[in-house]
Amino acid sequence: MQDRTLSSQSIRAFTRALQSFLEGPCTPTALGHWQKHLLSEGLSEYGVYVRQIKKLEPALWRNVRESLSQGQVESKLWLYQVLRDVLPPGSYSLHVGGGWTGTTALLGLWLLPDLIYECTSFDIDPSCEHVARSLNEPYSWNGKFRAETRDLKNFQFAPHQPQILLNTVCEHQSDFQSWYAQVPKGQFMVLQNNDFFDGRDHVNCVKNLREFEEQAPLSTVLFAGELSLFDYKRFMLVGVR
Known part of the structure; x- marks a missing residue:
């Protein structure tokens, strides 16, 4: 990933979407589809972050969600x-x-x-x-x-x-x-x-x-x-x- 500056507005939108995503009936497969979409849109930082969440045990997703309140x-x-x-x-x-x-x-x-x-x-x-x-x-x-x-x-x-x-x-x-x-x-x-x-x-x-x-x-x-x-x-x- 390149070292580029992301905007507060972009991060705010992504984290809110991710928190909502993790609050619902989320699955690794669903995260994988969203990851591919983010990467296709040129949002590599967000796509890679979603990929890393997908690698975690689902029981730990709650901590991630709470940290993104x-x-x-x-x-x-x-x-x-x-x-x-x-x-x-x-x-x-x-x-x-x-x-x-x-x-x-x-x-x-x-x-x-x-x-x-x-x-x-x-x-x-x-x-x-x-x-x-x-x-x-x-x-x-x-x-x-x-x-x-x-x-x-x-x-x-x-x-x-x-x-x-x-x-x-x-x-x-x-x-x-x-x-x-x-x-x-x-x-x-x-x-x-x-x-x-x-x-x-x-x-x-x-x-x-x-x-x-x-x-x-x-x-x-x-x-x-x-x-x-x-x-x-x-x-x-x-x-x-």
Whole structure:
């Protein structure tokens, strides 16, 4: 596959169609037909992604579907649009904590191929590594993607380097304050949290952006904002620790 920049509009349309597809009586055969159609339309990135889903055990399709929910996708499209706006030209290594199915890392490769030369998606749940590696297998072949089983607490920081750390699961971290305290000065990072206190395993939500800024003070703030998503708000901080 060629390294071309996909648009947010195109990704939004594809992921919504795919989520609807996986919610119905989906079969590997049906996925195969859609894969061929996408490839015939010149949408190789989407066709290959559908092919990789087809290779997974159907019992795992639910995780893929949930990772493509409208709220999940919109918050990531927002994230990468902000990075496009604030990052100076360069070549960056992207590290996604709480990477789940590897979707966040993949969207980075689709949206910012001129800025991101490699991605690592890691999660504390061992089952995520298999799914993330399978879905992103074509990018593993050329060294652009890597999946690992690792806790955010064990991340190898590289302050003052062209390394971007994404933590979009702050609401899931009961030990967020102690984790954040160990982040070295100079680390470039993107943090997301929300006010969805009723969410499953949401143990560290915040009421508003100001509370999030107080929870995670940055020495250099490149962006601080919020995104309304249905019945909750997503908060994001981008900058240097």
